[in-house]
Amino acid sequence: MADTATVTKTLEATLVDPTAHKERKLRETVATYQDALEAAFDSEANTRSEINDLVTGYDLTSYAKDALKQYVPQLEYSYDADELAEDHPVRFTHRGLQIDHSSTRAHEFCWRVPQAGYGTGFWVPLQINPEQKPLWFDLLDGTASAGEFRLTQHRASWTLHVTVKYSVKEPEVPDDPTHIGFDVGESTLLTGCALQHDAPTDPFLFDGSRARRIRKEMYTTLKRLQERDSADWRIQWRFEHFQNALTDIVEKSTTQAVEYACQFESPVIVLEDLSYIQERLDYSAHLNRRLHSWAFAQLISRLEDKALEASVPVEFVPPAYTSKTCHECGHIGSRSSQAEFKCTNPDCWVTEYQADINAAANIARRADPWGESVPWKTGHDDSPRNGSPCDRALERREESRNPRQMTLSEYSSETSSSDETTPVGSTAADSK
DSSP, X not given: OOOEEEEEEEEEEEEOOOOHHHHHHHHHHHHHHHHHHXXXXXXXOOSHHHHHHHXXXXXXXXXXXXXXXXXXXXXXXXXXXXXXXXOOOEEEOGGGOOEEEOTTSSSOEEEEEOOSSTTOOEEEEEEEOGGGHHHHHHXXXXXXXXXEEEEEEETTEEEEXXXXXXXXXXXXXXXXXXXXXXXXXXXXXXXXXXXXXXXXXXXXXXXXXXXXXXXXXXXXXXXXXXXXXXXXXXXXXXXXXXXXXXXXXXXXXXXXXXXXXXXXXXXXXXXXXXXXXXXXXXXXXXXXXXXXXXXXXXXXXXXXXXXXXXXXXXXXXXXXTTTTBOXXXXXXXXXXXXXXXXXXXXXXXXXXXXXXXXXXXXXXXXXXXXXXXXXXXXXXXXXXXXXXXXXXXXXXXXXXXXXXXOOHHHHHHHSTTOXXXXXXXXXXXXXX
């Protein structure tokens, strides 16, 4: 039996023009839920039984009350919240989800809004994201399982979010794979580079300047609010605003990265294992703040999930020296700037190269079991580790099909028409 993996995704739908009566019921549900949440939170209750005693008297369904029993302890232990925001969504456990479908309706899917009391729930049509339509059908036939679902009010509109889990087949590594390395950075958020015929091919770069601006604004804004002793809910609201913007960047960049990989035959995505990168960083307070504020793990996790959905295998390799090693000869080089790598080996045709593309090519090459084990450096034992007579780390590679220098200025002229790419960047593994 083929191995399978579980993928989690959030479905989003907009409630379509509820009638005045249904609108009133929705607002009453939100108000009642907010009252119950505040009562449970202010009481500092931290067990399910204590919270149950507090929310029993509220006119809510058991699905909402059960969700409160799970969520309120998280506010204290997971989020360390001192004060509640005013726009918490109404949460329901998965047991209360009812979806109906009919192809004869203008809006095919409908959701039954849970209400306290027998037979008091009502149906509301949903406007769904067309790209997520297959997963809504999977929910109906049981192929996908529902988790918690949430109702959120945005001024005059209402949104339903449903967490779903479903299984996908673990992709198998092809016999003749095209390895595509991805380097995670700050100035250049994602740099991809495929290896074809042992040469870097058609690189991909996603600009990180917008994410960098958002992180800077988030830091200064939150610091200013804290200095003014603003209410915790206001600080949390602004924090969530910035986080949502960063999440949007993560989604766009990883989607484009997987699309880039899929254009090659038999692709295999190769990523650095950055599990402990944030714990190992210890620079100035300013640099730590900039690097820690970016969720490297979130970016890599979403890239891995989307690759899995696209049936593209993912491999992880050690990150050491990927940004400081020449992808062609394996020698340690230098970086005169964040965007430019220079090889110091006089026998290598590479003299200067775009630094992030060089790092991505190194990452891709490390997935090859015959590739280099450590960078070539005096004092290292680079003897073969697999019983082979020689190791490619010390072997003179054949000159690439197109041995031209990928310089910063040259790459800039090639990509000047793209809004999402930039040749400027630093790598997350520079400190390794």
